[in-house]
Amino acid sequence: CDDLAVQNLAVLGATGSIGDSTLALVRAHRERFCVVGLSGFGQLDKLFALCQEFRPQMVAVPENKAAEFDERLQAAGLDTRVLSGSDGLDVLASAPQVDTVVAAIVGAAGLSSTLSAAKAGKKILLANKESLVMAGHLVMAAARTHGAVILPIDSEHNAIFQCLPPAVQADNKAIHRADLGVKQLWLTASGGGFLRKTYAQMAAATAEQAVNHPNWSMGKKISIDSATMMNKGLELIEACHLFDLPEHQVQIVIHPNSVVHSLVEYVDGSLLAELGTPDMRTPIAHALSFPSRMTADVKPLNLFELASLEFIKPDEQKFLSLVLARFAAKCGTGACITLNAANEVAVQAFLDGRIRLTDIAQVVGRCLIAPEVSAHFDDEFADLPSIMAMDSKVRTVASTMIDGFENASFD
Numbered sequence: 235c236d237d238l239a240v241q242n243l244a245v246l247g248a249t250g251s252i253g254d255s256t257l258a259l260v261r262a263h264r265e266r267f268c269v270v271g272l273s274g275f276g277q278l279d280k281l282f283a284l285c286q287e288f289r290p291q292m293v294a295v296p297e298n299k300a301a302e303f304d305e306r307l308q309a310a311g312l313d314t315r316v317l318s319g320s321d322g323l324d325v326l327a328s329a330p331q332v333d334t335v336v337a338a339i340v341g342a343a344g345l346s347s348t349l350s351a352a353k354a355g356k357k358i359l360l361a362n363k364e365s366l367v368m369a370g371h372l373v374m375a376a377a378r379t380h381g382a383v384i385l386p387i388d389s390e391h392n393a394i395f396q397c398l399p400p401a402v403q404a405d406n407k408a409i410h411r412a413d414l415g416v417k418q419l420w421l422t423a424s425g426g427g428f429l430r431k432t433y434a435q436m437a438a439a440t441a442e443q444a445v446n447h448p449n450w451s452m453g454k455k456i457s458i459d460s461a462t463m464m465n466k467g468l469e470l471i472e473a474c475h476l477f478d479l480p481e482h483q484v485q486i487v488i489h490p491n492s493v494v495h496s497l498v499e500y501v502d503g504s505l506l507a508e509l510g511t512p513d514m515r516t517p518i519a520h521a522l523s524f525p526s527r528m529t530a531d532v533k534p535l536n537l538f539e540l541a542s543l544e545f546i547k548p549d550e551q552k553f554l555s556l557v558l559a560r561f562a563a564k565c566g567t568g569a570c571i572t573l574n575a576a577n578e579v580a581v582q583a584f585l586d587g588r589i590r591l592t593d594i595a596q597v598v599g600r601c602l603i604a605p606e607v608s609a610h611f612d613d614e615f616a617d618l619p620s621i622m623a624m625d626s627k628v629r630t631v632a633s634t635m636i637d638g639f640e641n642a643s644f645d
C-alpha cells in the first residue's frame with residue numbers, strides 16, 4: 235500500500251491466537267493498516283481465507299506445502315507471492331515494503347525471522363518471547379545497530395513499557411539513569427489453572443485440563459507454560475533483555491485477577507501499574523498505534539465491580555519452573571537456550587500424553603544439569619547458527635531422556 239499514512243504489516247503466525255487478535259484490530263481500523271504479508275504453519279485453510287480477505291503481497295507457508303498453496307491462490311485469482319520455510323519467513327520479515335512485523339510465531343521457530351526483522355530495522359511487535367529467551371543479546375543488539383524498534387505485546391512487558399519513563403521507552407539503556415529512579419520491575423502472574431490445586435492434582439492433570447486457562451485464551455504451548463508457570467520464567471528472561479536489567483531486579487508476584495498486568499517500582503516508593511480487562515487486543519493496539527492510542531473494542535474494566543485485588547508470593551516448590559528460569563537467567567545464554575528447548579520438547583511430550591504435567595520441569599531441570607549440555611553454558615553464542623546448534627543438542631538430550639522415562643515417574 236503506497237499511502238504513507240498507512241502502516242504496512244507483516245503478521246508472522248497469522249493463524250494463531252495473537253494473529254487473530256492482531257487481525258481483528260486491523261479489521262476495525264482498515265484505514266490505518268495494510269496487510270502486506272502473512273505466515274502460517276498449520277491451519278492452511280484458515281491462512282487461505284485470510285489471503286482472500288486481506289490480499290497480501292506475500293505469504294509464507296511450510297516448504298512442503300508451498301506448491302499446493304500457490305496453485306490454490308492462483309486458482310482463486312490471487313497474485314500473492316508464496317514464500318516457504320524458514321528462509322521465506324526471513325524474506326517476509328525483512329521485505330522493504332514492510333514497516334511493522336508482528337512476531338507471533340510460537341517457540342524457537344520464531345527466532346530467525348525476529349532477528350531478520352531487527353537487522354532490517356523494522357518496527358517489531360514482539361509476542362514471540364522465546365526469541366529473546368534464546369538470543370536476547372543478538373536481537374537487542376541488532377535492533378540497536380539497525381534502528382529497529384521493539385515494542386513488547388506480551389501483556390506484562392507491554393504494561394511495564396507503558397509504566398516506564400518516556401526516555402526509557404525511547405532507549406532501554408536509559409533505565410540505568412539514576413535521575414529516572416527505576417528500582418525494579420514486578421511481573422504479575424495469574425498462577426494458571428493449578429494455583430489452588432495440590433502438586434498431586436497437578437501431576438494427574440490431562441492435557442485438556444492443563445490447556446484451559448482461567449483468564450486468557452491462548453495457543454496450546456503458552457497455555458501449558460502458564461499451567462507450569464514456565465511462562466513466567468520465560469517472561470523473566472524476556473524482561474531482562476527488553477529492559478536491560480539483571481534478574482534480581484525483576485520480581486514475580488501472583489495476581490490471580492489478571493487485572494494488574496505488571497508494575498514498575500521507583501526509588502521514591504511509587505509503584506506504577508497498567509490495569510485493564512485481560513484481552514490481548516489492548517497491548518497489541520497500544521503497540522500498533524504507539525505513541526498515539528486507538529480503540530481496541532475491549533470490555534472496559536469496571537472498577538466498581540472489582541471487589542479486591544489479590545497478590546500472592548509464588549510457591550517455588552510447586553512451580554519449580556520459576557527456580558529453573560531464574561537459575562538459567564543467572565547462568566546466561568547457554569542455560570537460557572537449554573531452558574527453552576527442553577521446555578518445548580517436554581511440553582510437546584505432555585501434549586502427546588507421554589509425560590505428566592509436573593514432569594515438564596523435571597525434564598528441564600535434568601537437562602540444565604546434564605554434563606553434555608552444561609559444558610556449553612559459557613560458549614559465546616555470537617551468531618544464530620551457534621544458538622540453533624545448542625538448541626538442537628538440548629532437544630536430543632531432552633528427547634532421549636523422555637524416551638527413557640516414558641510412563642515412569644521422574645519424582
Ligand code: NAD
Pocket residue numbers: 246247248249250251252253273274275276277337338339340341343361362363364387388389450451452453454455456514
Ligand atoms: P498459537 O499456537 O495460537 O499460534 C502460533 C502461530 O505460529 C500459528 O500461526 C502457527 O501456524 C505458527 N507456527 C507454529 N509453529 C511454527 C513453525 N514451526 N514455523 C512457523 N510458524 C509456526 O500461539 P499464540 O498463543 O498466538 O502465541 C504466539 C507467541 O506469542 C508465543 O511465543 C507466545 O508465547 C506469545 N504470546 C501469546 C499470548 C497469547 O495471548 N496468545 C500472549 C503473550 C505472548
Ligand code: MG
Pocket residue numbers: 388389390469
Ligand atoms: Mg504474558
